[in-house]
Amino acid sequence: MFEYPEGLYVDVRIEEYNYTTISFKKNTLQEQKVRENKGAFIRVFDGQRWYYASITDLDNIQAHIDALAKMAVPNPRILEHPIVKAFEINRDTVIRYDKQSIAGIPVQEKQALLEEFISLMSDPAIVHHASYYSDERAVKSIYSSKGTKVTFDKQNCGIFLSLDLVCGDNRDRMAVVKGDVFFENLKDTKDYFAAEIEKNIQYTRDAKPVTPGEYPVLLSPLAAGIFTHESFGHKSESDFMVGDEAMMAEWPLEKTVGLELLNIVDDGMYPGAGYTPYDDEGTGAKKTYLIAKGKLTGRLHSAATAAQLAEPLTGNARAMSFAFEPIVRMTTTYIEKGDRPLSGILAEMDRGIFVDTVNHGSGMSTFTMAPARAYLIENGRITQPVKISVITGNVFATLAEVDAVSAEFEMHTFGGGCGKMEQQGLPVGFGGPYTRVRKLNVQ
Amino acid sequence: MNQEFLALNSKQAAVRIRNTGIEAVRVRDIINKGVRVYKDGKIGIAGSIGDVPDSVLLDNAIDNLSAGIEYPYSLSGNKTDHRDYTAGLMSQEELLGHAESVLDILRREYADFDFSETMSFNEVVLHMHNTEGLDLKHKDAYFSLGLVLKEKKSANLMDGSLSYRGRRFNPEKFWAFNRLFLEANRRRVELPEGDILPVFTLGSLAVGFLTDNLNGERYATGSSLFSGKIGRQLFNEKITLEQNRDPRLANQAFFDMEGVVMPDDRCVMIENGKLINVFTDKRNAALYNLPHTGSASGDIDGIPELAGAPLRFRTDSRNLEEALDGRKAVFVWITSGGDFTHDGTFAAPVQVSFLFDGERLIGKLPEFTIRSHLNKMLGDDYIGTFDNACLYYSDFPTQLQGCYMTIAR
Numbered sequence: 001m002f003e004y005p006e007g008l009y010v011d012v013r014i015e016e017y018n019y020t021t022i023s024f025k026k027n028t029l030q031e032q033k034v035r036e037n038k039g040a041f042i043r044v045f046d047g048q049r050w051y052y053a054s055i056t057d058l059d060n061i062q063a064h065i066d067a068l069a070k071m072a073v074p075n076p077r078i079l080e081h082p083i084v085k086a087f088e089i090n091r092d093t094v095i096r097y098d099k100q101s102i103a104g105i106p107v108q109e110k111q112a113l114l115e116e117f118i119s120l121m122s123d124p125a126i127v128h129h130a131s132y133y134s135d136e137r138a139v140k141s142i143y144s145s146k147g148t149k150v151t152f153d154k155q156n157c158g159i160f161l162s163l164d165l166v167c168g169d170n171r172d173r174m175a176v177v178k179g180d181v182f183f184e185n186l187k188d189t190k191d192y193f194a195a196e197i198e199k200n201i202q203y204t205r206d207a208k209p210v211t212p213g214e215y216p217v218l219l220s221p222l223a224a225g226i227f228t229h230e231s232f233g234h235k236s237e238s239d240f241m242v243g244d245e246a247m248m249a250e251w252p253l254e255k256t257v258g259l260e261l262l263n264i265v266d267d268g269m270y271p272g273a274g275y276t277p278y279d280d281e282g283t284g285a286k287k288t289y290l291i292a293k294g295k296l297t298g299r300l301h302s303a304a305t306a307a308q309l310a311e312p313l314t315g316n317a318r319a320m321s322f323a324f325e326p327i328v329r330m331t332t333t334y335i336e337k338g339d340r341p342l343s344g345i346l347a348e349m350d351r352g353i354f355v356d357t358v359n360h361g362s363g364m365s366t367f368t369m370a371p372a373r374a375y376l377i378e379n380g381r382i383t384q385p386v387k388i389s390v391i392t393g394n395v396f397a398t399l400a401e402v403d404a405v406s407a408e409f410e411m412h413t414f415g416g417g418c419g420k421m422e423q424q425g426l427p428v429g430f431g432g433p434y435t436r437v438r439k440l441n442v443q
Numbered sequence: 444m445n446q447e448f449l450a451l452n453s454k455q456a457a458v459r460i461r462n463t464g465i466e467a468v469r470v471r472d473i474i475n476k477g478v479r480v481y482k483d484g485k486i487g488i489a490g491s492i493g494d495v496p497d498s499v500l501l502d503n504a505i506d507n508l509s510a511g512i513e514y515p516y517s518l519s520g521n522k523t524d525h526r527d528y529t530a531g532l533m534s535q536e537e538l539l540g541h542a543e544s545v546l547d548i549l550r551r552e553y554a555d556f557d558f559s560e561t562m563s564f565n566e567v568v569l570h571m572h573n574t575e576g577l578d579l580k581h582k583d584a585y586f587s588l589g590l591v592l593k594e595k596k597s598a599n600l601m602d603g604s605l606s607y608r609g610r611r612f613n614p615e616k617f618w619a620f621n622r623l624f625l626e627a628n629r630r631r632v633e634l635p636e637g638d639i640l641p642v643f644t645l646g647s648l649a650v651g652f653l654t655d656n657l658n659g660e661r662y663a664t665g666s667s668l669f670s671g672k673i674g675r676q677l678f679n680e681k682i683t684l685e686q687n688r689d690p691r692l693a694n695q696a697f698f699d700m701e702g703v704v705m706p707d708d709r710c711v712m713i714e715n716g717k718l719i720n721v722f723t724d725k726r727n728a729a730l731y732n733l734p735h736t737g738s739a740s741g742d743i744d745g746i747p748e749l750a751g752a753p754l755r756f757r758t759d760s761r762n763l764e765e766a767l768d769g770r771k772a773v774f775v776w777i778t779s780g781g782d783f784t785h786d787g788t789f790a791a792p793v794q795v796s797f798l799f800d801g802e803r804l805i806g807k808l809p810e811f812t813i814r815s816h817l818n819k820m821l822g823d824d825y826i827g828t829f830d831n832a833c834l835y836y837s838d839f840p841t842q843l844q845g846c847y848m849t850i851a852r
């Protein structure tokens with residue numbers, strides 16, 4: 001397909017996107033956008049340095065390969081370079097969604113579905129609202145000078161409702177979101193949206209400022225997913241570890257970091273936002289246990305980091321789009337469910353905080369979570385809604401504080417965008433069981 | 444039928460850095476196009492990534508009229524304004540030269556740290572024209588350095604950052620500041636005594652919350668904290684906050700996404716602490732009978748919308764050392780993950796900060812949490828907004844803002 005220059009490793013990632021966005025403010029249509037975009041990212045490696053180009057003129061890929069090759073220094077032993085040796089050679093086509101392709105559904109049908117949800121927002125406490133439908137179908141093809149030739153598709157769609165709420169002196173902006181890989185399944189989510197809208201109104205009406213301090217915190221599956229992603233997931237991205245002896249010493253494989261009940265997984269085959277059957281350098285997806293029975297058992301890798309740390313490939317080299325090179329990222333990351341019912345875990349808590357929904361989270365040395373809806377737990381019951389600016393915990397310490405995970409489990413596979421340095425908003429999946437952390441700082 | 448054309452051409456040459464060495468060179472040249480058509484009070488849109496012919500996009504935009512999206516507002520027109528803020532171009536070789544030079548010094552003099560991420564040179568041309576005689580062009584180019592700093596003995600993901608953005612890059616000035624800055628990173632100091640301390644930041648911690656609540660749509664529909672308060676004294680009398688699109692102050696176009704150019708590129712929102720305006724686009728100004736402030740945002744290939752506005756405090760204080768009166772302040776370098784609740788209560792963990800005497804960063808502080816309320820931060824506890832004359836992280840005129848805050852250790 002391409003003429004690869006001698007003495008260099010080359011890969012080409014071609015991406016074709018078809019996406020729709022529809023938005024309403026109250027009952028007025030604001031936007032109905034259907035787009036098809038194409039682009040490519042080309043990488044050339046000479047064993048010393050990488051050379052990248054991001055382009056939209058797909059007719060000239062060969063010319064861009066040749067231009068990058070001129071910047072590189074041909075290396076007759078390039079195939080023996082550890083990174084190049086680490087690359088898998090895959091030849092595969094994984095088209096899962098062509099029969100129920102989101103791209104094939106008329107935009108009018110998508111708009112009609114969204115309009116059905118607008119009628120859910122009639123409560124007078126909702127002083128303004130905006131409604132959004134969005135979907136994206138992508139077909140990616142990856143070719144390499146080692147012989148990889150893979151093509152796969154992925155898709156996702158969802159509905160997002162934004163509510164401006166005023167209840168007496170209390171005001172808030174809340175959101176409800178739900179997604180699926182199939183459009184048809186969105187039609188069954190109206191009851192979920194109605195219940196969440198009602199919870200948001202109740203919360204806004206009754207929430208009182210929290211008394212700052214240290215609390216045991218029960219995390220909903222959504223909050224547990226964000227906790228997992230921010231408090232530990234980023235730590236498992238091994239590009240942070242390459243050349244970093246202190247980090248390697250702090251996080252050696254087999255180190256006990258939590259109780260036996262704690263198992264954390266990253267799985268690129270899980271359907272939804274994080275689905276990546278081949279990563280953006282053509283490595284097949286793997287189900288990677290990052291923590292098993294409380295012990296650190298794995299890390300996330302690109303080919304480069306796997307070669308540098310002499311660990312197996314995991315299929316986690318991901319790019320936000322054809323504008324960027326792949327870097328080590330999560331796919332769908334979650335705590336595995338336990339065997340205890342939520343009711344039993346809750347009953348043990350005399351006092352604590354229940355985090356139901358979350359606006360955002362972050363993870364450096366301190367991980368943070370800004371709850372949207374949170375409640376006091378008193379005598380084993382979820383009671384008073386409380387306003388919380390931020391919940392924080394030390395990344396190194398909090399995993400060891402997880403002391404209960406429920407049998408109930410939910411996954412959220414739409415609306416999760418992960419930011420890492422210059423690549424912000426990469427779709428990832430997250431979720432988990434109800435998860436109790438013995439102590440976190442609540443402000 | 445009126446027609447409107449937008450094009451954003453973004454070129455970038457970037458050097459990707461890992462472990463204080465050059466890992467990769469990346470080039471990017473992407474054009475985003477949008478076409479809008481207006482007919483009988485309706486708008487149709489089309490767009491592309493890549494150089495799709497205007498005629499194709501025009502046909503697609505005409506098709507999109509059938510969606511029936513209302514836009515009964517007059518187009519901006521009869522104005523030609525082309526501005527070029529490019530101060531000089533940097534070739535790929537020059538960029539690599541700067542990168543190698545910076546990394547060489549970092550490797551030799553600061554081997555106890557590790558640096559990763561990106562240095563880049565960026566060129567942007569945004570062009571908007573229509574059949575009503577509007578022809579606006581904004582051209583700019585700038586160098587950007589953003590390096591994550593990691594202490595080699597630390598097991599954190601990151602321990603700080605080196606940053607710079609400007610239309611020019613002056614290595615002498617860069618190192619004059621950053622040598623002191625990196626020394627301050629090496630020097631551990633303790634927080635001063637007391638639960639309430641003066642806290643300074645680059646820009647304002649409150650600007651995101653103010654952007655949410657000065658949104659004209661939220662104001663008019665009652666969900667803004669400031670709803671019904673135009674004309675009322677909200678904050679300290681020193682405070683003046685304006686929408687400011689002056690490209691001399693930041694990398695930003697001088698017009699909004701409806702092609703509106705405000706006089707002097709500015710519009711006052713809060714004057715001497717009193718709420719004067721909320722920001723609006725054409726749709727929301729008409730819908731809610733509010734003054735139009737030229738604040739439309741949105742995608743190149745999207746409908747203009749009211750989302751945010753480039754808000755900037757006016758400098759209101761001159762002498763930082765005098766304001767501190769011999770006290771030591773906390774200078775927040777990185778705070779991530781904190782937030783305001785909707786009633787204005789604020790709390791945020793501070794991941795990287797320094798002890799600050801009004802002129803110098805003295806040493807690095809341990810992590811802590813800051814707490815306050817919007818009304819206190821911009822009210823009685825407000826210290827001032829100062830021109831930044833001591834921290835060289837940009838060649839744009841930047842500001843430091845200070846207020847007293849509760850420190851949770």
